[in-house]
Amino acid sequence: MVLKYINRILYALGIALGLIFVYNLSDSYARTIELQERGREALESSTYEAFMPTRYYNPTLLFDEIVEDSGVMYQVKIYEVAYIRLLEDELVVVDGIHVLMIQDDGPLQTEFFQVQFVQESATIDYVGYRYFDLPVYSVMNAETATMFARREIFYNPSLVFEPITGFKVYQNEDVLFEIELDLQEDDFVIKEELESYIAIHNDAPSEEDLHYALSPEVIIDTKPIVIRNLSIYIILSSLITYLIFKYRNKKLGRKDPTEALKKDLDRLQ
Known part of the structure; x- marks a missing residue:
């Protein structure tokens, strides 16, 4: 029972x-x-x-060129992006760079690959991924799944920003292509504007301003x-x-009684 x-x-x-x-x-x-x-x-x-991963972005790109590798054409676009989060009752601006690669021709890459940001004294590894089944690729942090590279990772232990001098794309340890960059700390401008707006209004902006635009809400x-x-x-x-319970109910009583039950029935007769 x-x-x-x-x-x-x-x-x-x-x-x-x-x-x-x-x-x-x-x-x-x-x-x-x-x-x-x-x-x-x-x-x-x-x-x-x-394809922006954040609410705010700079429409003036940090990098925008066409790169060719073995006959495959990529539009490589690097954006300055930012979002605002609430941390201990304070609005905090987090900014960084978003890499967008649009493939114009050739066979599509696999779902994941390796990318690397190059600095003067360090390299930073990220994971490249494809946007569903589209010929569009971007990068993310493999540990945190953050869909852009935060600016804070480009500071050295002395808290000094090191210029980003290059960007490499790997597939099975083979370099697909690499580009030269010259991204300085002064190239990041929208965080300061967002923080100024928050300081005045104590709220996140809902309209575009001098250097930042709003990505479409999804x-x-x-x-x-x-x-x-x-x-x-x-x-x-x-x-x-x-069906299960109907089948079980139909089976009830179909089995032959046990010997003990037969003896009990005989006594009752």
């Missing part, structure tokens, strides 16, 4: 976990489909701000796909539950 109730509890728990799994999978699928479609539209219209309605998939799951799980 106890085992029967335990099995029912485990079955109900499995149904509930399945419901959570279907919800998460459906939500992720809906977001992926929407972001892929927006990415294709951005490529067709050359509105690359759609609002994705996943409810239609989530509700559809959850409805299908609930119907199927209900049907399976009904």
Whole structure:
């Protein structure tokens, strides 16, 4: 008897976990489909701000050139970007650089590859990734999954900014291409503007200013796909539950009685 109730509890728990799994999978699928479609539209219209990982960016690029490697053409664009976060009741500006590589021709790269920022006395490794199935690539921190390189990583132990002199892209330890850079601390301007705005208004800006622009807000309605998939799951799980219990009820009483039960029945006659 106890085992029967335990099995029912485990079955109900499995149904509930399945419901959570279907919800998460459906939500992720809906977001992926929407972001892929927006990415294709951005490529067709050359509105690359759609690929910004942060709310604020500088429309004047730090680097913007076409690079060729073995007949493969890449548009390499490096943006100054920033976002504002709330830390201990204070608005804090975090800035850095966002690398965007748009492939114009040739076979697409694998999902992940290696990139490296070069400084005068150090190199900083990042992971390159492809934007879904599009010919668009960017970089992220492998440990924190931050989708841009924070400016703070380019300071040496003496807290002095070291100029960024190069950028390399690797695939299986082979250099695909490398570019020369000359990014100085003075090239970063939007953090100071954002901090000045916050100091005056005690709020994050919602409009563009002198050097920074706002990337488009991404609002994705996943409810239609989530509700559809959850409805299908609930119907199927209900049907399976009904069939299981109906089958078990039909089997009740079909088994031959045990010898002990037969003796008890004989005494009653």
